[in-house]
Amino acid sequence: MTHSTISISDVQYVASLAKIAVGDTEAAKLRDELDTILGYVQQLDELHTDDITPTYQVTGLTNIVREDVIVDYGVTPLALLQNAPSTQDNQIKVPRVL
Amino acid sequence: MSRTIRELADDLESGRATAVQLAEAALKQLEQKQATHHVALSLARERALQRAAEIDEARASGEPMGRLAGIPFIAKDNFLTYGTTTTAAAKILENFEAPYQSTAIEKLEAEGAIMIAKANLDAFAHGSSTENSFYGPTKNAVDPTRVPGGSSGGSATAVALDIVPFALGTDTGGSIRQPASFSGVYGMKPTYGLVSRYGVVAMASSTDTIGAFAHTAEDVALVMDVIAGKDERDSTTLPDLPHDSLVTSNQPQKLKIGLVKEYMTDDVHPDVRAAVEKRVGDLRALGHEVDEVSLPSLKLALAIYYIVVPAEISSNLSRYDGIKYGLSAEQATSLDEVYGLTRDQGFMAENKRRILIGTYVLSSGYYDAYYRKAQTARTILIDEFTRAFERYDMLIGPVSPTTAFKLGENTDDPLKMYLADIMTVAVSLAGLPALSVPSGTDGQGLPIGLQLIGKQRDDGLLFAVAQQLEAN
Numbered sequence: 001m002t003h004s005t006i007s008i009s010d011v012q013y014v015a016s017l018a019k020i021a022v023g024d025t026e027a028a029k030l031r032d033e034l035d036t037i038l039g040y041v042q043q044l045d046e047l048h049t050d051d052i053t054p055t056y057q058v059t060g061l062t063n064i065v066r067e068d069v070i071v072d073y074g075v076t077p078l079a080l081l082q083n084a085p086s087t088q089d090n091q092i093k094v095p096r097v098l
Numbered sequence: 099m100s101r102t103i104r105e106l107a108d109d110l111e112s113g114r115a116t117a118v119q120l121a122e123a124a125l126k127q128l129e130q131k132q133a134t135h136h137v138a139l140s141l142a143r144e145r146a147l148q149r150a151a152e153i154d155e156a157r158a159s160g161e162p163m164g165r166l167a168g169i170p171f172i173a174k175d176n177f178l179t180y181g182t183t184t185t186a187a188a189k190i191l192e193n194f195e196a197p198y199q200s201t202a203i204e205k206l207e208a209e210g211a212i213m214i215a216k217a218n219l220d221a222f223a224h225g226s227s228t229e230n231s232f233y234g235p236t237k238n239a240v241d242p243t244r245v246p247g248g249s250s251g252g253s254a255t256a257v258a259l260d261i262v263p264f265a266l267g268t269d270t271g272g273s274i275r276q277p278a279s280f281s282g283v284y285g286m287k288p289t290y291g292l293v294s295r296y297g298v299v300a301m302a303s304s305t306d307t308i309g310a311f312a313h314t315a316e317d318v319a320l321v322m323d324v325i326a327g328k329d330e331r332d333s334t335t336l337p338d339l340p341h342d343s344l345v346t347s348n349q350p351q352k353l354k355i356g357l358v359k360e361y362m363t364d365d366v367h368p369d370v371r372a373a374v375e376k377r378v379g380d381l382r383a384l385g386h387e388v389d390e391v392s393l394p395s396l397k398l399a400l401a402i403y404y405i406v407v408p409a410e411i412s413s414n415l416s417r418y419d420g421i422k423y424g425l426s427a428e429q430a431t432s433l434d435e436v437y438g439l440t441r442d443q444g445f446m447a448e449n450k451r452r453i454l455i456g457t458y459v460l461s462s463g464y465y466d467a468y469y470r471k472a473q474t475a476r477t478i479l480i481d482e483f484t485r486a487f488e489r490y491d492m493l494i495g496p497v498s499p500t501t502a503f504k505l506g507e508n509t510d511d512p513l514k515m516y517l518a519d520i521m522t523v524a525v526s527l528a529g530l531p532a533l534s535v536p537s538g539t540d541g542q543g544l545p546i547g548l549q550l551i552g553k554q555r556d557d558g559l560l561f562a563v564a565q566q567l568e569a570n
Binding site: 006010011014015017018019020021022023026030033034036037038040041042043044047049052053054055056057058059061064066071073074075076079080082083084085086092094095096097 | 290416419435437471475480
């Protein structure tokens with residue numbers, strides 16, 4: 001692990017990947033906080049993990065499959081659309097993309 | 099005096115109380131405590147009273163009754179429910195009305211339980227004190243100048259204040275066990291996959307679990323028995339446990355129990371260690387054998403957790419985009435601004451911290467050094483648990499190194515707040531069941547919790563041992 005001090009521009013870059021419009025003051029504060037936390041997790045460096053398989057699933061379940069049929073959970077498109085901030089003609093409305 | 103599910107059920111069966119009376123009393127009690135403790139984010143009064151009336155009517159006409167018929171409860175506000183909003187204590191979901199209910203709520207309702215309100219939490223369950231709620235903190239039931247623990251602080255407080263006999267919570271890294279410990283009630287985090295997460299706001303999918311708070315081990319076991327089980331809508335659910343394995347009346351004899359050495363260091367408050375040591379004596383008096391056991395990688399568990407969990411959070415919380423539901427920044431003029439401004443305005447500082455850490459450790463150039471490294475370290479940690487369980491039936495230790503801390507004490511230092519979970523996260527990373535058992539108080543009268551840790555799917559053993567301790 002190569003934890004070097006992270007910069008404000010690193011924070012801004014990660015924030016852009018995460019789609020959060022972080023302001024300059026907030027970015028400075030986050031820089032310090034992220035630096036402390038990433039410094040703490042750096043202690044994993046002491047572990048030798050070269051021959052070890054990572055764990056992503058803890059109960060040993062593998063792929064769960066079912067028949068490819070429509071299951072009605074009783075949730076209507078109308079009920080889902082009611083939570084959308086803006087709709088038109090039963091569709092979700094968004095600002096211009098292009 | 100605390101009223102249990104069993105006592106309330108007796109009152110309902112014998113006609114000393116009706117479901118409507120119990121729901122009204124719980125709602126009244128809750129409203130009185132809102133000003134002092136801020137337990138709930140919203141009430142489901144109308145739906146609760148209507149369902150209670152239906153239960154009373156069904157009982158009067160001699161219909162068969164569910165196991166929780168007429169029993170009031172509170173759910174953490176990250177369970178999707180009818181009857182009121184589901185906010186996850188976040189601004190971004192302020193007015194969200196769930197279009198369907200979570201499986202756990204559906205199962206409780208099928209047994210006749212009545213949800214009266216939604217409990218406060220750290221926004222998106224990110225926190226250890228319930229201070230990260232957009233709607234303000236909940237106060238500790240025993241000392242309102244202190245935190246109730248978190249993130250399921252409202253649920254723990256609702257039970258501790260005797261508003262309801264049980265409450266639902268979620269536990270990703272300690273969010274049921276730690277508030278149970280701080281509030282002096284039982285709190286169960288089950289084996290990963292025992293309870294369906296369908297319809298619960300996702301945080302970290304490889305460790306999120308659903309569990310319950312109550313005044314007795316028997317009550318928690320009953321609630322867990324109702325909500326457990328395979329669900330085709332959550333493909334991570336395990337095959338069902340043998341019938342009645344959670345509510346067994348078996349008395350375990352001569353268990354081999356390991357007291358976790360790494361959880362009894364000088365960093366743990368002496369009063370907490372003394373309370374755990376007293377419980378060691380109680381377990382020995384019951385005929386069990388207790389030895390010290392060492393799991394050296396436990397000291398790395400928090401570092402593993404704060405890579406793996408933020409990574410999963412950054413992925414799960416990408417769905418809050420200001421478009422499909424929830425807050426949408428009004429001043430946005432482009433799609434990119436909708437995303438960026440909505441997420442900046444709608445998330446709490448702690449949500450952003452975790453999303454950014456997660457995005458960082460998954461980003462190109464850092465994935466192997468952080469994320470893959472942590473998942474590999476997780477394998478080592480799990481292997482140590484597996485080896486310990488070859489020799490021991492159960493492990494024990496404290497839930498938290500301290501009792502409830504003061505409101506505001508840790509809010510300026512995120513890492514210090516994370517350290518509150520140092521004894522609960524390892525169990526989560528390994529998918530094990532663990533129960534917080536009330537075990538006395540410190541010198542100031544603040545509750546202390548003993549953590550019982552079992553093998554996967556051995557949840558029932560924890561309830562059985564807790565009941566032995568209770569009767570002792």
